[in-house]
Amino acid sequence: xxxxxxxxxxxxxxxxxxxxxxxxxxxxxxxxxxxxxxxxxxxxxxxxxxxxxxxxxxxxxxxxxxxxxxxxxxxxxxxxxxxxxxxxxxxxxxxxxxxxxxxxxxxxxxxxxxxxxxxxxxxxxxxxxxxxxxxxxxxxxxxxxxxxxxxxxxxxxxxxxxxxxxxxxxxxxxxxxxxxxxxxxxxxxxxxxxxxxxxxxxxxxxxxxxxxxxxxxxxxxxxxxxxxxxxxxxxxxxxxxxxxxxxxxxxxxxxxxxxxxxxxxxxxxxxxxxxxxxxxxxxxxxxxxxxxxxxxxxxxxxxxxxxxxxxxxxxxxxxxxxxxxxxxxxxxxxxxxxxxxxxxxxxxxxxxxxxxxxxxxxxxxxxxxxxxxxxxxxxxxxxxxxxxxxxxxxxxxxxxxxxxxxxxxxxxxxxxxxxxxxxxxxxxxxxxxxxxxxxxxxxxxxxxxxx
Amino acid sequence: xxxxxxxxxxxxxxxxxxxxxxxxxxxxxxxxxxxxxxxxxxxxxxxxxxxxxxxxxxxxxxxxxxxxxxxxxxxxxxxxxxxxxxxxxxxxxxxxxxxxxxxxxxxxxxxxxxxxxxxxxxxxxxxxxxxxxxxxxxxxxxxxxxxxxxxxxxxxxxxxxxxxxxxxxxxxxxxxxxxxxxxxxxxxxxxxxxxxxxxxxxxxxxxxxxxxxxxxxxxxxxxxxxxxxxxxxxxxxxxxxxxxxxxxxxxxxxxxxxxxxxxxxxxxxxxxxxxxxxxxxxxxxxxxxxxxxxxxxxxxxxxxxxxxxxxxxxxxxxxxxxxxxxxxxxxxxxxxxxxxxxxxxxxxxxxxxxxxxxxxxxxxxxxxxxxxxxxxxxxxxxxxxxxxxxxxxxxxxxxxxxxxxxxxxxxxxxxxxxxxxxxxxx
Numbered sequence: 001x002x003x004x005x006x007x008x009x010x011x012x013x014x015x016x017x018x019x020x021x022x023x024x025x026x027x028x029x030x031x032x033x034x035x036x037x038x039x040x041x042x043x044x045x046x047x048x049x050x051x052x053x054x055x056x057x058x059x060x061x062x063x064x065x066x067x068x069x070x071x072x073x074x075x076x077x078x079x080x081x082x083x084x085x086x087x088x089x090x091x092x093x094x095x096x097x098x099x100x101x102x103x104x105x106x107x108x109x110x111x112x113x114x115x116x117x118x119x120x121x122x123x124x125x126x127x128x129x130x131x132x133x134x135x136x137x138x139x140x141x142x143x144x145x146x147x148x149x150x151x152x153x154x155x156x157x158x159x160x161x162x163x164x165x166x167x168x169x170x171x172x173x174x175x176x177x178x179x180x181x182x183x184x185x186x187x188x189x190x191x192x193x194x195x196x197x198x199x200x201x202x203x204x205x206x207x208x209x210x211x212x213x214x215x216x217x218x219x220x221x222x223x224x225x226x227x228x229x230x231x232x233x234x235x236x237x238x239x240x241x242x243x244x245x246x247x248x249x250x251x252x253x254x255x256x257x258x259x260x261x262x263x264x265x266x267x268x269x270x271x272x273x274x275x276x277x278x279x280x281x282x283x284x285x286x287x288x289x290x291x292x293x294x295x296x297x298x299x300x301x302x303x304x305x306x307x308x309x310x311x312x313x314x315x316x317x318x319x320x321x322x323x324x325x326x327x328x329x330x331x332x333x334x335x336x337x338x339x340x341x342x343x344x345x346x347x348x349x350x351x352x353x354x355x356x357x358x359x360x361x362x363x364x365x366x367x368x369x370x371x372x373x374x375x376x377x378x379x380x381x382x383x384x385x386x387x388x389x390x391x392x393x394x395x396x397x398x399x400x401x402x403x404x405x406x407x408x409x410x411x412x413x414x415x416x417x418x419x420x421x422x423x424x425x426x427x428x429x430x431x432x433x434x435x436x437x438x439x440x441x442x443x444x445x446x447x448x449x450x451x
Numbered sequence: 452x453x454x455x456x457x458x459x460x461x462x463x464x465x466x467x468x469x470x471x472x473x474x475x476x477x478x479x480x481x482x483x484x485x486x487x488x489x490x491x492x493x494x495x496x497x498x499x500x501x502x503x504x505x506x507x508x509x510x511x512x513x514x515x516x517x518x519x520x521x522x523x524x525x526x527x528x529x530x531x532x533x534x535x536x537x538x539x540x541x542x543x544x545x546x547x548x549x550x551x552x553x554x555x556x557x558x559x560x561x562x563x564x565x566x567x568x569x570x571x572x573x574x575x576x577x578x579x580x581x582x583x584x585x586x587x588x589x590x591x592x593x594x595x596x597x598x599x600x601x602x603x604x605x606x607x608x609x610x611x612x613x614x615x616x617x618x619x620x621x622x623x624x625x626x627x628x629x630x631x632x633x634x635x636x637x638x639x640x641x642x643x644x645x646x647x648x649x650x651x652x653x654x655x656x657x658x659x660x661x662x663x664x665x666x667x668x669x670x671x672x673x674x675x676x677x678x679x680x681x682x683x684x685x686x687x688x689x690x691x692x693x694x695x696x697x698x699x700x701x702x703x704x705x706x707x708x709x710x711x712x713x714x715x716x717x718x719x720x721x722x723x724x725x726x727x728x729x730x731x732x733x734x735x736x737x738x739x740x741x742x743x744x745x746x747x748x749x750x751x752x753x754x755x756x757x758x759x760x761x762x763x764x765x766x767x768x769x770x771x772x773x774x775x776x777x778x779x780x781x782x783x784x785x786x787x788x789x790x791x792x793x794x795x796x797x798x799x800x801x802x803x804x805x806x807x808x809x810x811x812x813x814x815x816x817x818x819x820x821x822x823x824x825x826x827x828x829x830x831x832x833x834x835x836x837x838x839x840x841x842x843x844x845x846x847x848x849x850x851x852x853x854x855x856x857x858x859x860x861x862x863x864x865x866x867x868x869x870x871x872x873x874x875x876x877x
Contacts, residue, residue, distance in 0.1 A: 020829050021836040022730050313850060317843025355818075355847075374821050374844055378837030385840075 001284060003236045003276040004227065004267065005194065007143070007166060008243035010048075011073040011109050012040055013348035015369050016383055024386045030340065035369065037083045044084040047247035052090040054246075054257055058264055059097045066264050067099050067275040070243070071143050074107030074127045075346060077134065088134065095135040101277035104128045104139035104162065110345035111309055113144050113153045114296060115323050123342065124160060141166065141278040145347050147196065147240065147299040148306060151292065154185035154193065162191070164282040166240060169195035170297045170304035180234035182281065183291035192282050193291055196240040196299060200226065205241040209254035220259055220266040228271050235285050237273070240299070301356065309350040314377035319350060321384055328391045337394065340387060344380070352376035452872060453486045455598040455615060457589060457608035461491050468793045469628050472660070472684050473604055476626075479685070479865025485872070488596055490611070492585055579642060586610035593618040600872055604628060606643055609650025616653065622875045625654040630667050633714055633788040648672050656871055658682050660791040661812020667790075682868055683816050685861040686796035696777025696801070702735045702760075703839050706779040706803075708772065708794055709786075711742030716785035716808065716825045721748060723783070725755050726832035732760070734839065739764040739775050776801040781838045785825050786811050795820065799856040804848040806834040816859060819852045 017032035058066050072080075072091065080088040094100045106112055106123040107130070113120045124142070131139050142162040144153060149167035157165050169179025174195070185191035203223070207213045215222065227237060242249065250256040267273050276284070300308040310319055322345065329341045353373045370376040456477070460470035477487050589611030593601070602624045603612030609625055616623040631639045631647055651657055651672050657679045659665035665681045668674050698704055705724070709715045717738060724736040738748060738761070745763070752761040767775055776782065782798035782805045789811035796813065798805050799820070807814050808825035821834035838844050 018830075020833045021840075022726055022829075022832070024730075313846035314843045317841065317846065355851075371822060372818070374819070374837070374847070375834075377843055377847075378821070378833060378841060381837065381841040381843070382833070 001235065002230075002232070002271075002273050003281060003285070004273045005236055005238045005240075005276055005278060005281060006068045007103070007238070007240045007278065008068065008070050008245075009143075009146075009241070010070055010076050010243045012036075012043065012076045012079055013109070013346045014075055014079070014343050015039075016344070016349065016379055019379055019382045019386070021382050021385070024382060025389050028340075028386060028390060030344065030383045030386075032369070036079060040079050040083045043244060043248050044087045046252070047244050048084070048087045049090060050252070050257065051243065051246040051260075052087075052094055054261055055094060055100075056090075056097070058261070059094075059099050062264055062268070064099050065268065065275065067101070067277045067280070069101040069103055069141070069277045069279075070094075071103040071105045073105060073109040073145075074123075074130055075109055075343065077130055092135060095137065101141065101279050102131045102135050102137050102139060103141045103143045103166070103278070104131060105143055106145055108342045108345045109145050109347055110342070111145060111148070111306075111319070111347050111350065112323075112345060113148060113156070114306065114310070115319070116326055117156060119323075119326055119345075120156065121160060123345075124157075126342075140164065141282070143167075146308075148296050149193075149293060149298075150296040151186045151294060153296065154191050154293075155187045158185065158188040158191040164192040164194060164278045166194050166238070166278060167196070167293070168297050168299040168304055169197055169238070172304065173291065173293050173297055177289075177291075178231070178234055180230060180237055182236065182285045182287040183289060184287045186290045186292045189287075189290060192287055194236070194238050194278055194281065195291070196238050198299070200237060201239045201241050204239070204256075204259075205245045205249065208245075208250045208256055208259070217255070218259065220262040221270075223259075223263065224266045224270050227267070227273055236276075236281055307356065308354050309347050312353065312355050312373070314353040314355070314373055315350050318353065318377060318380050318384065321381070321388075325388060325391060332391060332394050334394055337387075337391060344383060344387065349376070349380050353380070452484070452600070452869075452876070453598040454480070454488070454872070455592065455596060455601050455621075456487050456489045457585075457601070457603040457611045457615070458489055458491050459605065459607045461489065468791070469605060471793055472628060472791070475685060475687055475861040476865060476868065478687075479861030479863070480868060481865075482862050483865055483869045485865070485869055487602075488592075488598065490589065490592060490608075492581065582607055582610055582646070586614040590614040590618040593621075599876060600624065602626060603650070603654075606631070606647045606650060609646055609653075613650060613653045622655040623653060624656045624658060624871060624875070625650050626658045626660075627651075627664055627668055627790070628660050629790045630664065630671070632667055632671055633664075633790050636713060636787070654678075655875055656680065658868065658871060660684050661815050663810070663812045663815070664790040680867075680871060682864050682871070683812065683859070684791045684793055685859040685864045686793060686800060686856055687861065688857060696774060698778045700735060702733050703780040704735050704737060704778055705781045705783060705835055705839070706737045706739065706775060706798075707783050707785070708739040708767070708775060708798075709784065711738065711740050711745045711748055713744065714786060714788055715740075715742070716787045717742075717744055717748050718751065719785040719787075719825055719828055719831065720783055721751055721755070721761070722828040723785070723831040723835060724761060725757060726828060727836055728757055728760055731836065731839075734760065736761045737764060737775065737779070738762070739767045739772075741766040772797070773801065776803055779803045781806060781835050783831065783835060784808060784811060784813075785831060787825050789813070796856050796859065799852045802849060802853055804838045804845065804852060806831060806838070817855065819848055819855050 015032045015035050016030050019030060055068060070091070077088065080091075095102065104124055104127055106120065107126040108123060110123060112123055128139050131137055140162060141164040142157045142160075143166040147166060147168045149165060154165050165185070179195035179197050183193040183195065185193055203215070203218060203226070207215070208218050210216055230237060246256055246260060264275070267275070296306050297304050298306055298308070310316060325341070329337055332338075352368050352370050353376045355373050370379070458469070458473045461473060473489070477489060480487055585608065593615035598619075598621065600622050601612050601615045601619070603609055604626045605628050612623050612625060615621070631643045651668060651674050657668060657674060659668055659679055659681050661683060662681050665679050668679050669676055705727075707717060707720045711717045720736070720738065727734055749763060752758055764775065776798050779798065780803070782795060782803045784792055784795050784805065784807045786792060786808050787810060789808065791812035792807065793813070795805040795807050795817070804820070806821045806823060807817070809822045810825050814820070814822045821838070823830040823834055838848070
């Protein structure tokens with residue numbers, strides 16, 4: 001059997017608004033609701049809705065011969081619910097055809113798998129519940145944020161009952177091996193691993209509209225010829241890509257929709273490939289060997305590692321700060337706190353702090369709301385500082401509720417210069433002495449020494 | 452390759468960044484085997500002459516009796532066409548007549564011209580008149596010195612450049628470090644604007660210190676795009692100096708250093724300081740420099756009752772600048788309009804993180820700096836606060852900031868300028 005496995009990643013971050021340091025302690029709304037809604041609506045119109053309809057049409061024509069799989073991050077699902085319920089409905093429609101597999105991932109498209117097993121598992125469970133609730137499916141396949149994977153991550157996923165994991169067919173882990181086979185996790189051989197064929201995937205996802213590419217324009221005929229060129233012994237071609245490829249990264253004008261519309265027919269008529277979901281593949285094909293991935297890999301950048309999100313001082317400081325609060329967040333048991341903590345864990349916030357695009361990588365600037373990694377970092381740290389303050393106030397027993405604290409603090413700030421004037425105009429030494437000690441400890445309280 | 456270069460100031464006698472930039476550039480050019488004869492209106496005698504042979508315009512004795520000047524006077528006939536310069540540079544009726552009288556007198560009375568021209572060497576009341584006199588001397592120089600190309604820096608020397616071009620027939624490059632729009636906003640001095648425009652029109656090639664300035668030249672002076680090239684300024688490498696950068700106050704120090712004028716946006720710095728002090732009393736602000744807005748700025752800080760956290764140092768130079776920068780925790784350049792802006796590079800060289808306005812040419816070449824719009828006091832305050840409080844930004848900057856600056860070498864800028872010369876001499 002020879003299979004094509006189509007998998008699409010659907011994710012939109014909750015972008016942070018410009019959050020200034022003087023708002024720390026005073027305002028706790030962190031998100032740019034306007035931008036988030038605007039961008040989501042735009043992508044819904046350009047990509048999600050037309051592409052979902054196209055898939056539905058294909059299913060109508062070919063029934064269960066055509067299969068695709070999705071992972072939709074929890075944060076994307078939340079945003080569909082808030083800003084574009086019709087998108088959620090159209091995905092539910094796709095689910096009802098029975099030809100779509102929904103994969104599990106971390107709720108907030110986070111990097112938790114690299115630092116906290118507890119948080120990772122909690123997020124995956126939350127996401128799994130959402131898939132059950134919205135699509136009435138029991139996820140059996142897992143794919144981590146941006147296909148981040150290592151032997152350890154695979155093992156954790158196995159512990160949670162998943163049978164298959166998707167990741168990148170990175171050259172440096174494959175060596176001479178081909179990505180077009182089923183592999184297993186190096187620690188737990190029960191966990192199957194599917195590897196992305198980045199050549200064939202990126203032909204669609206990145207190169208499709210590139211007129212400088214010698215194979216432009218790409219047609220279904222040409223593409224199926226390429227599929228046929230794969231060694232007949234190879235069993236599965238994994239085409240994994242962003243769902244936004246269709247209509248957003250590659251505009252409708254490039255002919256991307258027509259390409260996808262004609263692809264299945266061409267595959268059926270001119271090749272012996274069939275479409276399958278990862279869950280089906282796990283049942284149907286035999287793994288050839290274990291794949292060793294001691295260090296985390298991903299599908300990002302040339303390096304195919306996690307340096308798009310972690311590794312520079314900005315990213316590492318923000319990341320360490322964020323996860324140093326894990327215990328406090330759990331203790332607080334405050335749903336609002338937990339919600340915000342999850343939202344700000346999105347890997348996107350760290351992606352914006354990446355300095356690799358100083359030299360290359362326009363991909364990083366795509367959708368990037370910040371002018372520079374420093375800006376992204378400072379904004380994130382402002383939000384995080386407020387979050388920490390809320391956490392500390394909330395968890396310290398016997399302290400006044402957060403909102404009252406803020407009110408009195410704001411007052412203190414406003415009153416400070418006024419008090420100074422009176423002290424000066426009266427020039428009574430006694431008063432001066434009095435005012436300084438009362439006004440000084442307060443700012444000290446407000447200021448928090450940072451590690 | 453020999454270049455006749457006209458400037459207005461040279462270290463250590465500087466009123467602004469022009470002198471520093473000229474010094475760096477001549478050094479950079481010298482590295483690429485370009486000989487420069489640098490002309491300034493008045494040399495004090497203690498200028499750093501390692502890179503250029505400084506010709507003091509005041510030292511040029513124009514002697515009618517010299518036979519060479521017979522030839523010169525033939526050319527000055529030609530220059531009489533160029534005496535169009537004089538109404539351009541000196542629209543003031545009196546001085547125009549005066550200059551013309553001198554010119555006519557010269558042909559009659561040799562004593563007038565065997566005197567040395569005295570220049571005050573600083574921006575003064577008779578600036579426009581001096582500019583035209585400088586141009587006159589330039590034409591004298593242009594006949595007496597052997598060179599391939601003329602290079603003039605900023606409007607004060609454009610007439611000199613034009614005069615030298617007329618006399619010698621050699622190509623003219625003008626170097627735009629600032630335009631009248633940077634100095635005066637939209638209230639431009641028409642006379643200065645006219646000189647600038649004339650210079651740009653007469654020039655064979657224009658070098659702008661940033662894309663920002665290049666756009667101004669193209670848009671506001673109507674110069675064709677292909678005539679204007681950008682060569683970014685650079686910064687001198689660090690000399691091993693023993694700078695005592697110890698601060699004697701417990702607070703962090705945030706510094707503004709520059710002329711206190713409209714162009715530099717000092718008021719935005721004060722408003723950003725106010726926002727920070729409302730939240731964080733552990734900071735002191737320093738405004739170093741002088742200028743026509745100084746008193747207004749002092750009044751504003753007093754009005755905000757932040758005098759105890761906000762300090763004015765007056766004009767600093769040399770070692771004091773280095774010390775001030777070394778003491779700083781963050782350097783801010785909130786310029787409303789800054790063709791380039793070399794001070795942030797000096798700050799970064801001293802390992803001080805910088806917050807700069809997007810309306811500055813230097814923001815085009817820096818990655819490891821925070822850039823904000825000059826009017827965005829909230830953004831500016833936030834950037835300063837970020838550098839003061841968040842370890843990641845400091846670490847990141849410490850790791851890469853200095854390297855970034857040190858990769859901006861005058862040597863490279865010099866090479867680009869040399870390429871411009873070569874193109875023109877081809």
